Amino acid sequence: MSVSVQTGDFDAGRECADLLAGRDDVGAVASFIGVVRGDGDVAAMTLEHYPGMTEKALEAIVAEARSRWPALVRVRVIHRVGRLAVGDQIVFVGVAGGHRGEAFAACEFIMDYLKTRAPFWKQEETAEGVRWVEARGSDDEAAARW
Amino acid sequence: MSVSVQTGDFDAGRECADLLAGRDDVGAVASFIGVVRGDGDVAAMTLEHYPGMTEKALEAIVAEARSRWPALVRVRVIHRVGRLAVGDQIVFVGVAGGHRGEAFAACEFIMDYLKTRAPFWKQEETAEGVRWVEARGSDDEAAARW
Amino acid sequence: MKLHIRYFASLRESIGRAGEDIELPCEQISVAALREHLAAHGADALGDTDKLRAAVNQVMAGPQTAIGDGDEVAFFPPVTGG
């Protein structure tokens, strides 16, 4: 089970430990945690997603990473949905591999692809009401690097 | 206290949580854990270091990362020394920033620099005895990218 | 052909509903042609193609992706997860 979409929080330390457990060929674990940033007057946000497609899209991204870096040992992706406050964790991507180069690359690749290919949408809550977050062109550029 | 050299283990989840604590401007935490890999018949290794210089070298690397990515919020580096078994954690690098690009870049930069500039030396234990690990040319190349 | 149409996020709010089941007298249709048809029949927000994305059977699709009978077709703004 390498991909989860859930409302509940996750324990990044536990996830990193699970990436290592029972293997003696892991030399590197690269991981990423996305967090709700308190930009301007943002107090919270709600993440909508496309149930069914979300899991497929994340699994396809993980499969693409594994085909690009075949030596990867384990990959874990967790994305939360629902309402999240500033400081709450949104997403975890963890990659275990033999060496650090492939672990870093695959972790960043998965995040870049997730940002442009996984069907999640953020709606921010501010003092003036709610507003949908606009997609950033820099995310398309980041995904196009690979 | 952003840099530690210690014999004891570390809790990567706790370190990641500490990188976030009390800040609302963190959107991204990139982290790396280096682990003793069971290459061939390696059963354990002993990490020697240069007390005094080690901490200075790590602090200089963190300072260099902060000057290259001034928007970074927090950086944490932990490196263990002494005897470690296969599967044991060796090093933790965690970087908290506003956005993922700088967090990933700074985390990988710190690891690449640490690999070529921090005075640690590994001696592996195998069935045939102990041997010093040879430095890899690929690490020099990785550090030269930045 | 029968199709299951779904809308998400700001697009769902603009159109005012989460989706609709429709029937068309075609054997196959492209994403672009379906979008134009829906835009002309009550889903006005689909007329602004500037920042519109689509998926066919829960896989990202382009304007020329072919849609067949029974397919689930979703329209939504560019994604903003992560």
Next chain:
Amino acid sequence: MKLHIRYFASLRESIGRAGEDIELPCEQISVAALREHLAAHGADALGDTDKLRAAVNQVMAGPQTAIGDGDEVAFFPPVTGG
């Protein structure tokens, strides 16, 4: 000048000691010249410069780095941490 010399890892084992305090009749000396002097006076392993690194006062140094009275100078193989 008085200098504190330190050796680490495989170099310490080759030379057979962790360091030495020495006195030289100079006011300043380069890392390269000190290395040659030590190699010619009992630290033979310093003759193989192929994979040798040095630090002066706990900061990475190059062959031309200047060493002064009271400095701590370390020689060691390329580092392998992380």
